[in-house]
Amino acid sequence: MMDAGRHPKIELLVDSEVENVTGFVGNYRAQVRRRAQYVNTDECTVCGECEKVCPVVVPDEYQEGLSSRKAIYMPFPQAVPSSYTLSAEDCLGFNPIACGKCLEVCDKKCIDYDVQDEIFDLEVGSIIVATGMEVYDPRENDEYGYTSYPNVITSMEFERLICAGGPTEGELVRPSDRKIPMRIGFVQCVGSRSSSRGVPYCSNFCCMNTVKQTLLMAEHYPGSQSIVYYTDIRAFGKGFEDLYRRSREEGVRYLRGLPGKVQEDPETNDLVVDVENTVSGRLEKHRLDMLVLAVGLVPRKFEGNGSGKRSIDEILSLSHTSDGFVMEAHPKLKPVDAPTRGVYFAGCVEAPKDVKDTVTQAGAASGRAANLLSAGEVKIEAITALVNTELCAQCKICANVCPFNAIEAADKKADRFPNFIEAACAGCGTCAAECPFDAITMRHFDDQQIMAQIDALLVDKPMEKVVTFACNWCSYAGGDTAGTARLQYPPSVRLIRTMCSGRVDQSFIYHAFRKGAPMVLISGCHFSDCHYINAVTWTQKRVEKVWTKMEKLGIRPERLQLDWISAAEGQKFARVMREVDEMLRQVTEEEVQETIRILDEEEAKRLGSAA
Amino acid sequence: MATKKKTFYCLRCQARFPMEHDPKIVVERTCPKCGSNSVRLETPTAAASRTEQQPIQ
Numbered sequence: 001m002m003d004a005g006r007h008p009k010i011e012l013l014v015d016s017e018v019e020n021v022t023g024f025v026g027n028y029r030a031q032v033r034r035r036a037q038y039v040n041t042d043e044c045t046v047c048g049e050c051e052k053v054c055p056v057v058v059p060d061e062y063q064e065g066l067s068s069r070k071a072i073y074m075p076f077p078q079a080v081p082s083s084y085t086l087s088a089e090d091c092l093g094f095n096p097i098a099c100g101k102c103l104e105v106c107d108k109k110c111i112d113y114d115v116q117d118e119i120f121d122l123e124v125g126s127i128i129v130a131t132g133m134e135v136y137d138p139r140e141n142d143e144y145g146y147t148s149y150p151n152v153i154t155s156m157e158f159e160r161l162i163c164a165g166g167p168t169e170g171e172l173v174r175p176s177d178r179k180i181p182m183r184i185g186f187v188q189c190v191g192s193r194s195s196s197r198g199v200p201y202c203s204n205f206c207c208m209n210t211v212k213q214t215l216l217m218a219e220h221y222p223g224s225q226s227i228v229y230y231t232d233i234r235a236f237g238k239g240f241e242d243l244y245r246r247s248r249e250e251g252v253r254y255l256r257g258l259p260g261k262v263q264e265d266p267e268t269n270d271l272v273v274d275v276e277n278t279v280s281g282r283l284e285k286h287r288l289d290m291l292v293l294a295v296g297l298v299p300r301k302f303e304g305n306g307s308g309k310r311s312i313d314e315i316l317s318l319s320h321t322s323d324g325f326v327m328e329a330h331p332k333l334k335p336v337d338a339p340t341r342g343v344y345f346a347g348c349v350e351a352p353k354d355v356k357d358t359v360t361q362a363g364a365a366s367g368r369a370a371n372l373l374s375a376g377e378v379k380i381e382a383i384t385a386l387v388n389t390e391l392c393a394q395c396k397i398c399a400n401v402c403p404f405n406a407i408e409a410a411d412k413k414a415d416r417f418p419n420f421i422e423a424a425c426a427g428c429g430t431c432a433a434e435c436p437f438d439a440i441t442m443r444h445f446d447d448q449q450i451m452a453q454i455d456a457l458l459v460d461k462p463m464e465k466v467v468t469f470a471c472n473w474c475s476y477a478g479g480d481t482a483g484t485a486r487l488q489y490p491p492s493v494r495l496i497r498t499m500c501s502g503r504v505d506q507s508f509i510y511h512a513f514r515k516g517a518p519m520v521l522i523s524g525c526h527f528s529d530c531h532y533i534n535a536v537t538w539t540q541k542r543v544e545k546v547w548t549k550m551e552k553l554g555i556r557p558e559r560l561q562l563d564w565i566s567a568a569e570g571q572k573f574a575r576v577m578r579e580v581d582e583m584l585r586q587v588t589e590e591e592v593q594e595t596i597r598i599l600d601e602e603e604a605k606r607l608g609s610a611a
Numbered sequence: 612m613a614t615k616k617k618t619f620y621c622l623r624c625q626a627r628f629p630m631e632h633d634p635k636i637v638v639e640r641t642c643p644k645c646g647s648n649s650v651r652l653e654t655p656t657a658a659a660s661r662t663e664q665q666p667i668q
Contacts, residue, residue: 527639537637547622547651558622562649564639572646579623579647 005080012080019119021315024406024424025342025378026125034118038086039072040110046074046082050102050111058090060167064157066175067167072102072111077165086111126342126369129326130362131302131312133348136191136198136295143190143197143293149264150176151271152291155186155209162216172220174290176269181224181289184217185273186210187259188230192296201323203296205354207234210294211247218250227253227286229275237356255284262291297352299324316343317403322528325351329531336365339533340404341378341424344368383427383444383499389417391439398431398440403533407431428532429503433542438507445498447505454512457494462516463589466493466580468523469508471501473531474566475523481570489577492584493521500524502535506546509560514599518587519559521580523573526564536564553602555595559587622649 004010013034020031056071071090074083092098094113103111135156138146146152151174153161164170174181188206191198207230214226233254235244248254261274265287273286299320302311312318317340318326326349329337336344344365347358372378385407387398392410398418399409406424410417432440438447457465470476476497482489498504501524512520522543530536540562547557561583563576617632621642628643632652640650 540637540639544651551656557651558649560649561623561647564648576647579645583623 001078001080014081015085018312018315019309021127024421025340026372026423028124028127028342030122030124030127032120032122034120036088036115036117037083038088038111038113038115039084040108040112041081041083043108043110044083045108046084047107048084049105049107050084053101053105055099055101056090056092058087063167064154064160066157066160125373126344127316128344128346128362128365128369129312129316129318129338129349130346130365131300131349133297133352134300136203136298138190138293138295141191141197144187144259144291145262145264145271146293149262149269149271149291150174151181151264151269151289152262152293154190155206155213155292155294158213158292159209162213162220170220172217174269179289180221182221183225183287183289184227185259185271185286185288185291186214186226186228186294187291188228188233188294189258190293190295191298193231199296199298199323201352202234204234204352204357206294206296208237208240208243208354210292211235211240211244213292214247214252215243215250218247218252225251225253227255227288229255229258229273231256231258237354255279259291297348300349316340317405317533318343319530319533320528325349327528336361336368339426339531341380341426342369342372378423380423380425381427383442384422384425385420385427385429385431386441386443387418387420388439388441391437392417393437393439394418395436397434397436401430401434401538403428403430403535426532428500428535429498430500430532430535430538433503433505434538442499442503445503447507450496450498450505450508451511453496454508454515454517457496458512458515458517463518463587463592464492464584465517466490466519466521466577466584467512467517468493468495468521468577468580469501469504470495470497471524472497472499474525474529475501475563475573477567478523478565478569478573481567482573483570485570487570487574489574490581492581493577500530500532500535501539502532504539504542506542509546510599510602513555513559513595514603516592516596518592519561519580519584521561521563521576523563523565523576526566529566553598555598556591558583559595618653619650620653621645621647622651623647627653 005012013032015037016032016034018030019033021028023029050072051070054070054072057068059065060067060069062076072084072086075085097113138154144152160166161168162170162172172180188210192203194200210228214228217224217226233244235241255275255277257276257278259273259275263272265272271288271291273288275284277284302313313326318338321327326345328335328345328350329339338345346362346365394410394412394417396409399407404424404426406421408419429442429445432442454467457467470479476495479495501522504522509520522539524536524539525531527536543560543562546560550557550560561580565573565576614631614633616629618627619630619640620627621644624642624645626642626644630640641648642650
C-alpha cells in the first residue's frame, strides 16, 4: 500500500466515491466525490497532539471494536496517506464549532473545519472494480451464543487479538477476564455453506485461516490446546495441505462435527460445548476457555447512501450472480472482465477468495486494462445495432432498455435521433426487439434473416416442428452439451440461434404461428447467467405480453413456451425438448389453421391502420 | 410496492401455486412441480379462459 502511495504513476484518491460514470470503453468520464478530510494530509506530521486532547472516544472499527479511538485519529499505523483524519460523524460538531480543541493544539495549523466535499471529473480508459466484501455478521442468527457469551469471538476478532499491532499488542486474552485462553475451539463454516443460515456457498479462505490461527496458538502459547470443529477441511491450494498436516502434528485436534449447543459456566466464564463426533458417532462435551467462529464472507451491499445516489453496480450496469457477487463476462474465458467493455474486477467483489487469488486476479485485471489502453483502439464484434432514422419516432425506448447504456437517448424537441455507441454495444438485440417502429437493425441478426429462417424451417411439414429460439451463450450451448453427452431429444425441435433471447421480437413469434408452427419455444440464459447483464428480463416481460395477447386473440398461450437453460444443462435441454414435443402432439391441424386465420386478420388490420 | 403472494400457473403442467410477486421486479420463475419457466401470473381473464383448473399446491 505504501508502494502504491509512492508510485509516480498511481494517484490514490482516499475516502472518495465514484458517483457517476458516463462514456464507453476507452473514453469513460467518472465523477468522483472526495469527502472532506478536515486535516491537511500534506502538512500533518502525525505528532498526535490532536488525538491526545480530543474528548470523544468511540469503538475502533479497525480493531473490531476491541479498543477505542478518538474522533480525530490515524485509521491504522500503515494508513496511506500517513496522516490523521477527522470523523465528522463522531466529532462534537462543526457548525457551530462545539469543541475545537484539536485545532488549538495543532502547531502546523492543518485542521480546517470549513473544508467541503470536492467533486471532480476524471477521464479514464478503463475501470477496475475492487470494492471487496463484507464479513458475515454472526449476531443475525446469534451463532453459538456470540451475542450472549463474551468469550465467543469471531475469527476477525481473534486475528486482531493475536496480532502484534492489535489492541493487546499480540497478547491473546479472554474478553471476559483478560486471562490467556489455553483451551480454544474453532468452529468452521459459520454463516457459510448453509441454505438456512448465512450463505449457501463456501467462503474459500476460512479453513486455511483457521489452520494458520491454530499454528499461531501453538507457537505463541506452547501447551495450549486447540480443537477445530469442521464439516470438511478444504486445503486445496499450493502448500495448504502441508500447513494442515503441520497443524495436526502440533497437536491440534480436528473433530468432524459442528457444535450442537454452547453454554457458559457463569462462575468461570468457561464455555461448555456439546458436539457429535460424526467419525466415531459419539457425543462429546468439551470445556473451553474461548470459542472462535470462522465467519464467512458475504457480498458487499451496494447502496446509494439512501440519498437517491446510484450505487457503483448501477452506475456501471453490473449484474450479479445468484449469490450476490458481481458476474464476470465469462467464467472461464473472461474471468476478470465485466460484461461492460473496459470494466474489470479484482478481489472479493467477484467471489470470495484469499490473498493469493486476489493478487493474481488484480494482476490479471490490471494487465487486461493495460492491454486495452496500450492498444489505442478497440476491436469489437460486428454484431451491433443500427438505427434507421426514417423509421425512428424518437420514443427513447431503445435507450431505456439497453443494458450497456450504449444508446444516447433521442430528443424529439431537439430533433435528435438516438446515438448508438458502437464501441459500447454488445449486440444483444434487445433494442431491436423492443423498438415498436422496427427502426433498429442488428447486423448479422436482422429481421429478414430471422424471418427467412422461420420460413425455411416451416416450409415442409410445419405440424411436426417446434420453432425454438436459442440464445448463443446458454441454451444453444446447452443443446451442444446434450449432443456431446449423446442425450436424445426429438427431431421436431428446430433451433434458431440468436445472440441473446432478448433479440426475439414479438413479430418473430407471431410470424412463426402464421406460418403454421404448432409450438414456439424461447430459451435463454438463467437470469444470473445472462451475458448481456439484464437483457433476459426483457425477454420474460415480452413473452408475458405475448401470452396476454394470445389469450385475447383466442390462441392458447401454452403454445408459446419459455425456458432458461444454461450451457451446462444438457439434460434439462433434452428434457424440455421432449416435454415441448409432447405438447406439440396435442395441437390439432384445426387449431393451427384457426391461429393462422386470426393472425392474418390481425396483420391485415395492422397494415390497414398503418396505411 | 411491497411484495405480495399471488397465484401463478404453469403453462406446461398446469400446476397452480402461490409465489411472491412485485410488479416492479422481474425475477426468474420456476414451476415447483415440473421445473418449467413458462410460469404466468394468474389474472381473472387468464383463469376464466382456462378449461381445467388444478387446486393451488
